[in-house]
Amino acid sequence: MxxxxxxxxxxxxxxxxxxxxxxxxxxxxxxxxxxxxxxxxxxxxxxxxxxxxxxxxxxxxxxxxxxxxxxxxxxxxxxxxxxxxxxxxxxxxxxxxxxxxxxxxxxxxxxxxxxxxxxxxxxKQVYGLPELHRDAIKQASIIGNPGCYPTSVCLGLYPLLSHHLNASDHIIINSASGTTGAGKKLTEDTHFTKTNESFHPYKAGNHRHTPEIEQELSLMADKKVTVTFVPHLLPVNRGIVSTIYVKVDKDLDEIYKIYKETYQNERFVHVLPLGKNADLKFVTYTNDCHISLHMDERDHTLIIASTIDNMIKGTAGQAIQNMNLMYGLPEETGLQMVGPSF
Amino acid sequence: MxxxxxxxxxxxxxxxxxxxxxxxxxxxxxxxxxxxxxxxxxxxxxxxxxxxxxxxxxxxxxxxxxxxxxxxxxxxxxxxxxxxxxxxxxxxxxxxxxxxxxxxxxxxxxxxxxxxxxxxxxxKQVYGLPELHRDAIKQASIIGNPGCYPTSVCLGLYPLLSHHLNASDHIIINSASGTTGAGKKLTEDTHFTKTNESFHPYKAGNHRHTPEIEQELSLMADKKVTVTFVPHLLPVNRGIVSTIYVKVDKDLDEIYKIYKETYQNERFVHVLPLGKNADLKFVTYTNDCHISLHMDERDHTLIIASTIDNMIKGTAGQAIQNMNLMYGLPEETGLQMVGPSF
Amino acid sequence: MxxxxxxxxxxxxxxxxxxxxxxxxxxxxxxxxxxxxxxxxxxxxxxxxxxxxxxxxxxxxxxxxxxxxxxxxxxxxxxxxxxxxxxxxxxxxxxxxxxxxxxxxxxxxxxxxxxxxxxxxxxKQVYGLPELHRDAIKQASIIGNPGCYPTSVCLGLYPLLSHHLNASDHIIINSASGTTGAGKKLTEDTHFTKTNESFHPYKAGNHRHTPEIEQELSLMADKKVTVTFVPHLLPVNRGIVSTIYVKVDKDLDEIYKIYKETYQNERFVHVLPLGKNADLKFVTYTNDCHISLHMDERDHTLIIASTIDNMIKGTAGQAIQNMNLMYGLPEETGLQMVGPSF
Amino acid sequence: MxxxxxxxxxxxxxxxxxxxxxxxxxxxxxxxxxxxxxxxxxxxxxxxxxxxxxxxxxxxxxxxxxxxxxxxxxxxxxxxxxxxxxxxxxxxxxxxxxxxxxxxxxxxxxxxxxxxxxxxxxxKQVYGLPELHRDAIKQASIIGNPGCYPTSVCLGLYPLLSHHLNASDHIIINSASGTTGAGKKLTEDTHFTKTNESFHPYKAGNHRHTPEIEQELSLMADKKVTVTFVPHLLPVNRGIVSTIYVKVDKDLDEIYKIYKETYQNERFVHVLPLGKNADLKFVTYTNDCHISLHMDERDHTLIIASTIDNMIKGTAGQAIQNMNLMYGLPEETGLQMVGPSF
CATH class of the missing domain: 3.40.50.720 (NAD(P)-binding Rossmann-like Domain)
Known part of the structure; x- marks a missing residue:
């Protein structure tokens, strides 16, 4: 034990x-x-x-x-x-x-x-996103467990950037998170009467997760990638959806194929069939990430929606996934729950 | 297997x-x-x-x-x-x-x-509420798995009625349930814009779970017990709170003691310390039942709040608990999840 | 002006x-x-x-x-x-x-x-519930504007008690209120992650609105009436539903007729047709009170559901209704908004 | 009348x-x-x-x-x-x-x-967005009342594009709408258990409001402007937030000044002080539009958040505003409600 x-x-x-x-x-x-x-x-x-x-x-x-x-x-x-x-x-x-x-x-x-x-x-620190740094994690003694927003963004962009399919090195990221992301501390913005039936951006273009996102995107692209990142507060308890906009010069079918291949052996990352929309409803209470891909054909803008449970794949589940790797256990040990869908 | x-x-x-x-x-x-x-x-x-x-x-x-x-x-x-x-x-x-x-x-x-x-x-049918009929369930081949409301009500009243601590044989039950109880079927009453920011009684004094509740209460009391039962629709996905009103002639401390004793070996039924309020927040996504006891001293009316996840202890979890008993497995097998509290 | x-x-x-x-x-x-x-x-x-x-x-x-x-x-x-x-x-x-x-x-x-x-x-104080004390309010210089729960309860019981149709002088009141009732102060219980997807009783049998309710009910019944009153916290911003249980010896049609007559000239109190359920959805953002009546025939228990917007008919709208009366204005001046229904 | x-x-x-x-x-x-x-x-x-x-x-x-x-x-x-x-x-x-x-x-x-x-x-048709086409509306007999998303987007971009402050003619628009936007029809996606505690994009890059948005943006910019537009479904009843990303070559203070000037005489459009975030909480149940401006300095990307009540400024309120103009009434007649803030 x-x-x-x-x-x-x-x-x-x-x-x-x-x-x-x-x-x-x-x-x-x-x-x-x-x-x-x-x-x-x-x-x-x-x-x-x-x-x-x-x-x-x-x-x-x-x-x-x-x-x-x-x-x-x-x-x-x-x-x-x-x-x-x-x-x-x-x-x-x-x-x-x-x-x-x-x-x-x-x-x-x-x-x-x-x-x-x-x-x-x-x-000695290793960035603990297993799908990107699995081998290093296995050897690590100090893990920097990724932020919730960066987890959703990095998983959403990894196949694209690591295969150099992007036509622009500046990427727009519009994210929305449930309020558990704001933690236990009482604030006016998370008082029920305020949050309920509400929605708004915060720290637009200025959130602390920005450098973490850029660090990892640049590593996977093997060149400097910058982002404009705007988080929003959602009136739900759990879950993040990151909607990502990036210019590409490949077509959607080709990109989809590469996404499916990249994640084919991953237990927790699921690229939905074309035509489906990623929805936090289906990943909350699990360690899963759902990704859906969409194309604005008129402008060659790829739209990537990537969703996780901010408290599990975005925090605690990912930490346990890292622990499993560090101890040589099957990566999914203790993390095999299926979400409720309703 | x-x-x-x-x-x-x-x-x-x-x-x-x-x-x-x-x-x-x-x-x-x-x-x-x-x-x-x-x-x-x-x-x-x-x-x-x-x-x-x-x-x-x-x-x-x-x-x-x-x-x-x-x-x-x-x-x-x-x-x-x-x-x-x-x-x-x-x-x-x-x-x-x-x-x-x-x-x-x-x-x-x-x-x-x-x-x-x-x-x-x-x-051959056995009413599948393990805390009441455990021995019969072990031998059963056909289980009538209890309704969600009756589960919350029966667990809330079992110590009281089986110890004959009630001073009246008519009991008022005010329940509220999340909308998963209404099922998958699309209805005007479960359209989001209607249910959200809404609350109302339905089938007041006339809900089908009434005879099931009375059957079990009468069995535990060993005499005819009748109820007035009014369910309400809550704008949440999961969870039932039944608030039960019953005349008693014992004091709260004595009743509390009997509740704690009755359920001391039950894995899933938890009588909260006096002064706490049962809240569906803390049992959803689990097979637990939380019970809190309160007294209106001015009128000797005992108030019992009993809460469960309608989909788990109220349906699927209880069914699995029954299966475990029928197959001689530890009752909690596959049901040991702790709820998220947030 | x-x-x-x-x-x-x-x-x-x-x-x-x-x-x-x-x-x-x-x-x-x-x-x-x-x-x-x-x-x-x-x-x-x-x-x-x-x-x-x-x-x-x-x-x-x-x-x-x-x-x-x-x-x-x-x-x-x-x-x-x-x-x-x-x-x-x-x-x-x-x-x-x-x-x-x-x-x-x-x-x-x-x-x-x-x-x-x-x-x-x-x-000099006058209890400012216009439907009960209209004449006194017109002459008053100091108004005690009613509590939100008492407003819903008193309007729900006034026709019954003033016509002496109740068979018991002890009444069970199960209420639920949106969180604006808890006010602006930040508390753990109104932190979004706690309140959202939650429901629970609080101050069961022990809430400060109890004596106010009993004062008014006793006045209308012209004898001592006592209540067991249990409020609950609803995960909505606005609205109260009080579900009231009282023994009667008249039948539902007769009671309904008296309710309709009692309120026939009231602009803000609406007795719904039999078979309908009062729902806070339809009174929020208005000064209205909706009342629905139901009978548990098996036990002669009348079930009254009475719903208001706690911030309007339960507070600010009622205060303005009182002001209108004190100044000789039409009672509905400034209060004629119809609610959104969705 | x-x-x-x-x-x-x-x-x-x-x-x-x-x-x-x-x-x-x-x-x-x-x-x-x-x-x-x-x-x-x-x-x-x-x-x-x-x-x-x-x-x-x-x-x-x-x-x-x-x-x-x-x-x-x-x-x-x-x-x-x-x-x-x-x-x-x-x-x-x-x-x-x-x-x-x-x-x-x-x-x-x-x-x-x-x-x-x-x-x-x-x-004969006139596009009924008063802040853009007031004079034409006054003379019109047939009004095409704007879509809800386009209203939020056009008001958010009008000062920028009409002053030619944008450095790019392709604009990213990430919108989120409450479910009244989906209407009265029962659908799986608006069933309460599905929508509640959910969030997802839909019709990404492919929504019917796209040509309407591009028509109006091109008119105000006096040249062809294209957009990538992705709406999302929010678990709230009312309100839209459009978060708009556009390259600029002016600094934030200068842009802010022009926004304030442009809307200084508008009763319904409010440019919030720099540092504030537009939030649908504060415009729902009103005909108002709140706009907040933010800059990602590192990349000269202006972020505009524009929020309205989709049912009022996005539909019915705007229609009445148009009627008022057509009949020579003060534009705000019947539309002067202040929102509840909680």
Whole structure:
């Protein structure tokens, strides 16, 4: 049994990791941390656990001491310290936050207003998107688990960019996310009366996931790719749809064929038949990504819709997929749930 | 491996049974029927299955032929024929509909306008609420899987009535259900623009689940119990809350103690600490039932709130719980999911 | 033109009053108060007003000075002081809160933990439910504007109790309200991810609207009537449905006839044809109340469903209806909107 | 009093026109048509009207006979006949559908598979977007009332294109609409369990509003402008947000200044302060359009968010705005409602 611990388990990301790990056949959650909830039971914060899980929030240090692999759901700037402790003790570390995603420290400084104190540590970080970096993940000890928006975008563009089918290196990305993406913190924008029957863009052209998206797109294209990225807040609990606009000079059938081939052996990425529309309804509560392809023939603009559950494939499920790879388990272990469709 | 088949798998009840069985470690779904969808793939109707499940809808007869246990999600009046076929072939039959729930044929005639053609067959039927009839279920070959509302009501009242703590034999039941309870059929009342931002009672004092509720309450109380039952349609996908009003002459602490004792060994029924409110948010996507108890001291009226996921504990999960009992498996096999809390 | 002022206009109740008064042909809003928002524009808090209303939040004293009638949307315990100021200056005062609703100070002490400092002032208070107390309202200078739940309940029971058609003096009231009822304050229970796809009772048998309901029901029945009242939180923005259970010894047709007669001249109260279900969908964004009647024949239990928009007939619309009466205007002035039905 | 009639008043568009006209001080609705509902009362289909409006659905011919101005909410292809009748009788005609929007019959043939039988009639049509074509509307007898998506897009781009501030003539438009846009017809995609907690694109790059958008954008830019337009279905009842991406070579402050100037005298179009996000929450239930401007500085891509209520500014409110202009009334008559903000 893998001994897993979760730091920041009182937040949504850490907590969803706990929830999914409780069903994982090869892993036991030995401790959960949550500074603001120290001494409380998990079920005090999240009543679904009532009489199912007796874990109590302990100190972060205790989590690291007891576990072999540590998941951390912390605000940006706080993970490095724990990653270092794990590294020194030979333990694996999966950061659910943004501190180990960007390879270029300048990007981190610009978008997160922080710095990499231990630069050697960051040399070890691997960007934990299995469909792109599977081999590196298997060897990794420190994983920067991808952001939710970047996961949907990178999976949506990987076949296109890695096959150099794009005719432009600037890409428009219009995304929409359910409110679990905004987390547990009470805000005016996530007060029910405000969010319900509402929809709006936020941080248009200015969201922190932008450099992460550009890093990965440029890697797959093997040249600089830039994006205009605009997220929107959806009045649903879960799910992201990224609608991506990119000029191409191939026709849709050819592109579709390459998408199907690229993902033919992937358990979690599904390219829908032409004519279908990706819909978050069909991936929520799963680790799946659905992709649909559409063409505006009049202008050779390819439209890619890519959808995931932001809390699972966009966070906790992907973290577990990474854990499975790091421990040599079948990648889908504990992640084989089919979504409800209604 | 148990070989399971599902008749009427194109509807919500049958389909949810399929979805859950796909994660069951001791059961294989060998065939699914769906007359209106013959020849179509399951994923054509329910896209979550895309590239995960290759089953195609076949004839009902083929389902019965291939399977050892058959689940039937059919409109009332259609199940008897299939139950008989199964009975003659020594196969187990779990009716997700209402044809094998009522022991008194007169009730069936009055509320469902049908009749019991094969009366011997109905002698074999067992009401499949494990917390009430566990021993009988273990021996059963024909299960009348309970209705969703009756499940929430019976679990909410069982400790009270079986310990004769009620001071009145007439009970007021105010229930609210998510729209999956209304099924797949398109209706004006479940058109999004109508249901969204809406709430209303329906079939007030006149819903078909009334005789089923009274049958079970009378059995547990060992005398005639009557109810006034009013369901409401909630603008959510899943979940039922039944708020039950009953005169008592004991105090709340004593009643609470008996509830906790009654359910102390039940995996799926959870009596919340006094002061908490049962909320469907915390049981949806699980086989759990949460119960909270409250007292209007001024009038000795006990208020019981009992909540379940109508599609799981109220339908498909309960059916699988019954299957587990019938096959001697641990009751919670394949049903251990914890809900998301958000 | 009536000169109206609103104290506590930064909250939902005061703000909805402002919004509706802006369309009132005989009334001008001369000032709005909001201590927490002093100096801000109304449109800073409520963007719908942007470029439509230039009012800025001023001090409560300034509001009273400028206006002839003052609406107050304040937490309980804070209104008495302002009512006194208005009374001394010969101005009319409509309290949207609970400080002038209860005639028996003991009830106020028990449920609101406060006291009536100026007992003479409370001698002047009139309970502002026009359908019950129209004549008194016309003469009133201090109005206790009814609570949202009590409005739905009192209108639902008035014909029955005033005609002594009830066979029991204890009544079960199961209500459900949209989240605007919980107000502007951020809470865990009204965080979108929590409220959405949720439903639960709260303060079961213990809600502050209980004594207000019992006061009015007892008045109309001319004897002591008690209730068990359980509110629930609905995942919608607006609207209340109260489902009321009461033993009767008349039949449904006779009761229906009396309901229709009682309300035949009321502009805002509508008794639906038998067979229809009251639904908040059809009264939201209006000052209407829809009532439907149902009978559980087996037990002579009458089921009354009564629905209003909690922010309009339950708060701001009713306050304006009271103002119209106090100023001798047609009762429906500024309140004639028809709801959208979708 | 203007005598108005509505053909197709049983559908959402016609019905919303009726609802708003009932509050219009200078207009009386003399008759409503609805072939599928002949002889029924309006309140039978839309219960909000119960005891408020006694209109009964009559034949289309009767509507035209009684009214001076006729609004038609019909499927495409059916309006020409009625427009001709009105034209011959000297009556005004406002088509809520698409039959009088496209000036180039070839576009109509391609996208609507129909033809213009009476070409002279189409010479008289005016595209009824007051902010663009106010003078022509004042003189018009036949109005093609704009589509909901095109209204949001045209208002969002008008200042930019009419001032030639765009650096590219191809524009990306990502829109999302509430489900009233899909109308009254029951479909699988608007079944509550499907739409709720869902989001997806549809008709990507292929929606019928595309030629209408391009017609108007080209007119304002005075050269050919093309768009890639992708609508999405939002799980809300009302409201559209169009997020528009266009290359520019001016900076944001300069563009903002021109937007403010362009719309400074418009009652219904509001350019939000820089830093704010347009949100449909704040325009629903009103005739307003909110526009917010954002810049991706790294790529000189201007992001315009434009939001309206699809049923009001996108349909019925705009139709009434057109009527007001045609009759020389103040443009805002009957349309001055402020939205609820919650």
């Amino acid at each position: 893998i001994k897993a611990g979760i730091i920041g388990a009182s937040g949504y990301a850490g907590n969803e990791t706990l929830r999914l790990l409780l069903s994982h056949p090869n892993c036991e959650v030995v401790a959960v941390g949550g500074r603001s909830a120290l001494g409380q039971k998990v079920s005090d914060l999240y009543p679904s656990y009532y009489e199912h899980c007796d874990l109590t929030f302990v100190s972060d240090e205790e989590v690291i001491e007891k576990a072999d692999i540590i998941f951390a759901g912390l605000p940006s700037g706080l993970s490095e310290k724990y990653a270092k402790m794990c590294d020194e003790q030979g333990k694996k570390f999966v950061d659910l936050g943004a501190d180990f995603r960007l390879h270029n420290e300048e990007d981190y400084k610009e978008w997160y207003k922080g710095e990499y104190k231990d630069k050697d540590l960051h040399q | 148990i070989k399971a088949g599902i008749i009427g798998a194109s509807g919500y009840a049958g389909n949810e049974t399929l979805r859950l069985l796909l994660s069951h470690p001791n059961c294989e779904v060998v065939a699914v029927g769906g007359r209106s969808a013959l020849g179509q793939k399951v994923s054509d109707l329910y896209p979550s299955y895309y590239e995960h499940c290759d089953l195609t809808f076949v004839s009902d007869e083929e389902v019965i032929e291939k399977a050892d246990i058959i689940f039937a999600g059919l409109p009332s009046g259609l199940s008897e024929k299939y139950a008989k076929m199964c009975d003659e072939q020594g196969k187990k039959f779990v009716d997700l509909g209402a044809d094998f729930r009522l022991h008194n044929e007169e009730d069936y005639k009055e509320w469902y306008k049908g009749e019991y053609k094969d009366k011997d067959l109905h002698q | 009536i000169k109206a002022g609103i104290i506590g206009a930064s909250g939902y109740a005061g703000n909805e009053t402002l919004r509706l008064l802006l369309s009132h042909p005989n009334c001008e809003v001369v000032a709005v108060g909001g201590r927490s928002a002093l100096g801000q524009k109304v449109s800073d808090l409520y963007p719908s007003y942007y470029e439509h209303c230039d009012l800025t939040f001023v001090s409560d004293e300034e509001v009273i000075e400028k206006a002839d009638i003052i609406f107050a949307g304040l937490p309980s315990g804070l209104s008495e002081k302002y009512a006194k100021m208005c009374d001394e200056q010969g101005k009319k005062f409509v309290d949207l809160g609970a400080d002038f609703r209860l005639h028996n100070e003991e009830d106020y002490k028990e449920w609101y933990k406060g006291e009536y400092k100026d007992k003479d002032l409370h001698q | 203007i005598k108005a009639g509505i053909i197709g008043a049983s559908g959402y568009a016609g019905n919303e026109t009726l609802r708003l006209l009932l509050s219009h001080p200078n207009c009386e609705v003399v008759a409503v048509g609805g072939r599928s509902a002949l002889g029924q009362k309006v309140s039978d289909l839309y219960p909000s009207y119960y005891e408020h409006c006694d209109l009964t659905f009559v034949s289309d011919e009767e509507v035209i006979e009684k009214a001076d101005i006729i609004f038609a909410g019909l499927p495409s292809g059916l309006s020409e006949k009625y427009a001709k009748m009105c034209d011959e009788q000297g009556k005004k005609f406002v088509d809520l559908g698409a039959d009088f929007r496209l000036h180039n019959e070839e576009d109509y043939k391609e996208w609507y598979k129909g033809e213009y039988k009476d070409k002279d009639l189409h010479q």
